Amino acid sequence: MTRQYPExxxxxxxxxxxxxxxxxxxxxxxxxxxxxCPDWCIYIDSHKETLPSPEGGRARTRNVLDRFAIDFSLCMxxxxxxxxxxxxxxxxxxxxxxxxxxxxxxxxxxxRLGGWLESVPPPPxxxxxxxxxxxxxxxxxPPRPARDAGAPAAAPARERPVREPRAAxxxxxxxxxxxxxxxxxxxDPEGNGSGPRPTRGEPPENxx
Numbered sequence: 001m002t003r004q005y006p007e008x009x010x011x012x013x014x015x016x017x018x019x020x021x022x023x024x025x026x027x028x029x030x031x032x033x034x035x036x037c038p039d040w041c042i043y044i045d046s047h048k049e050t051l052p053s054p055e056g057g058r059a060r061t062r063n064v065l066d067r068f069a070i071d072f073s074l075c076m077x078x079x080x081x082x083x084x085x086x087x088x089x090x091x092x093x094x095x096x097x098x099x100x101x102x103x104x105x106x107x108x109x110x111x112r113l114g115g116w117l118e119s120v121p122p123p124p125x126x127x128x129x130x131x132x133x134x135x136x137x138x139x140x141x142p143p144r145p146a147r148d149a150g151a152p153a154a155a156p157a158r159e160r161p162v163r164e165p166r167a168a169x170x171x172x173x174x175x176x177x178x179x180x181x182x183x184x185x186x187x188d189p190e191g192n193g194s195g196p197r198p199t200r201g202e203p204p205e206n207x208x
Contacts, residue, residue: 006097014121016094017077021120022068022113026089029063033081033090041074042081043067068110073103091120 003010012018029046045067051060082090093116100106126133132140 012094018094018096021093021116026087039074041071043069071107073106093119
């Protein structure tokens with residue numbers, strides 16, 4: 001069967017790896033995708049801005065994305081950058097018609113990457129028998145009741161008594177001359193040399 005391309009576009013699988021699309025609003029310039037890329041084909045530039053607190057508190061600092069570019073002449077479409085992104089800023093798009101006459105033109109900036117976001121397919125439907133997503137579980141929790149100003153405060157936690165460290169036992173050491181000397185036993189009381197001799201390390205039998 002002949003497919004009339006490009007008049008008739010092919011039906012690609014849902015998990016096709018065509019090109020990487022970028023959601024610029026979700027990117028925090030954490031550089032995790034650029035560090036994990038085995039081809040070093042991701043280039044990120046950013047700067048920090050200080051935002052004043054609306055309530056007069058401490059000012060906050062955030063990273064502002066200046067540049068996000070991917071060199072598709074080096075990319076091997078491994079998908080590591082998409083897997084490690086903690087803020088869901090990168091997605092696979094089935095778009096594949098982005099060839100160029102010059103290989104240097106395959107370095108696409110964030111504007112081109114953001115334009116491919118429209119072709120990203122929606123995520124598959126959740127299985128009815130599976131557990132709900134954690135985000136839905138957190139959103140379904142009832143809000144905590146606000147504590148009244150006149151309500152009694154909770155009882156403080158019981159503190160465990162602090163035990164004093166035990167004093168180390170002092171072992172008395174006597175000088176060598178203060179210990180009584182044991183008398184040397186006579187292995188042969190009759191003097192004929194036939195008595196038993198004690199072995200080394202064992203006390204003689206006739207010593208009380």
